[in-house]
Amino acid sequence: MASACCIMHLPATVATCANGSMLEHAYIGRRQLVAAALAALVCKPTLAQTPLRLLCSGPPGSIPDTVARQTARALEAQHAGDVVVDNRAGAAGRIAVQALRVAAADGQTLLLAQGAVASIYPVLYPKLAYNATTDLQPVSLAGEMLLGLAVGPAVPDTVRSVSALLDWLRENPAKANAGSPGAGTLPHLLQAMLFREAGVDWQHVAYAGGPPALVALLAGQITVLALPEGLLLQPHAAGRLRVLATSGAQRSASLPGVATLREQGLDRLVLREWFAFFAPGATPRATVSARAEALQHALSQPALVQAFALAGMQARGSTPAFLAQRIADEQSTWAPFLRASGIRAE
Template identity: 45%
Template sequence: MTTRRQFTQLLAALVPTGLAPLAQAQATKPVPMPDVAKIISGFPAGGTVDVLARRVADKMRGHYAGTVLVENKPGAGGQIGILALRDSPADGTNLLLTPSSMLSIYPYTYPKLRYTLEELAPVSLGATIDHGLAVGPGVPDSVQTFKDFLAWAAANPDKANFGSPGAGSMPHMVGVLLGQMAKADLRHIAYRGTVPGVQDLLGGQISAFWGPIGDDLQYVRAGKLRVLAIAGPTRSVFLPQVPTLAELGYPLRVREWYGFFLPGKATPETVKRASEGVQAALAQPDLVEYGKQYGLEIKPSSAAELAQMLKADADQWRGLIKQTGFTAES
């Protein structure tokens, strides 16, 4: 088990030392292109993580490896995918695409987490995405604002609930923090990813869902869902009409990112080659345009930049989670 102090020390050490060889790497022996590589996703097919993984795999095929596949390993709020990467060969044939929650939040909410940051090697940022609170047919049409939703939830305590892609995920934590700030008693319902949660929202089985807005967009456009608030520091370019929580009077500004990783034992040369391959794929203009359909702002980065983002996120969430007193066993 990794303690909070150990996790923080690891992140602090990762940026100045652990990734230093990446900037210095002058590979004396080129890493050969493998016949087959795969990108692991810890979430079901159809969600925004899976969508991005498959598009990047298409762009890397024939350049990074002869064939690049996507392997879905859903479960435990994305943890199964991380464990699958950790236990895979560190030769560059296995990458992971994961949301930041599993790395910057879980170490502070799961007292018996089965992996550490040392077992992952940052490769490149993939994209950023905002989380929003969506309501569906389980809530009356008269509920058009977040204030309306709070009033309706208070009047209907048996229906006052919200789903999220997993216990301890960023959308879940946003819901917990917001409930405390708004003094609202909202029951949480955890799902194995966004897709099944949104399906239950559309079916009226749950009243609301905190999750990536990319999974809501097609249903918002069709008039089947309404997004009432955004958790990001600014309004989303994809839903500019939706206010942020900060605008509504709740001082919470968080935005999720998706990042690519290799097993922690990967050599600097292997990490360098993977980072260059992922960045080249993400730089393709048609991929950038494709991401917009799913609320994804495509943003490739160096391995060192991704490590810096992880450290900053962990610092922010350590304080926020301490504020809630929340653990995954709560």
């Protein structure tokens, strides 16, 4: 919980805090400067020494779960109490947002979720149960990653490119389906854009996160799956699935032998998935700033950076203002496409 904020008045003969206390000094010069410094120190926001709860939009084993747990470990060194990860998977992250919405706005509960909950869902969902502007306060970016487009045992081994996949789906319309971690997530929209441009009719199958979608692909229950590439690396290396493309402007360092969607003639499909931390909308700005500073420090720790890299992610903290601008930029990018395409989620 933040302490009372400090209001400094000029001329600087008096420093007044919100609790009404006053630091008076009689001499101009050194004593005045010392008093002002003490007033600022006393009134600087501090965070309560109670467990910090990180709500997570994904289930255990998912990419957001990895981000949340690695960040929790790094934060615990800076936090007197425990940092608890609270998985609230389902409804493409909206269940986790609802949990944040009813949490106390004291800085002790944060949400780790895909950026889409703030940037895309307000356009995609006609009846969203929260207001992304007033219920979600941006705190810090967490990490970025590429998406991979994969096929499993339901697709013949001869299909080794996106164009070959599209041709095969046209010839086998009964198998033209694709899974995602949830409606409105970036993997869902990547596939929607791909199949729309290719003129392929398809069925979307939404799951409560990446891990159950991956299980379905490996079992042959769905044909195609887009996910953050970190979840696809091990089964791809083991030959249990084939990643046909990645979504970056350049090839992935983790999958250098896989061509990008752009290389395969799909210039518009250059996307990066990203996750971020949010606070309840009414959280004091000073408290949000303090949390953002702690997160930026945690996300720069070598052990965390390495753990993220092994999962195909790039750790990246930010200021609240930077994250707010990122959300606004993505809204302006996605809104025209979603309205023109008619893609909606219920």
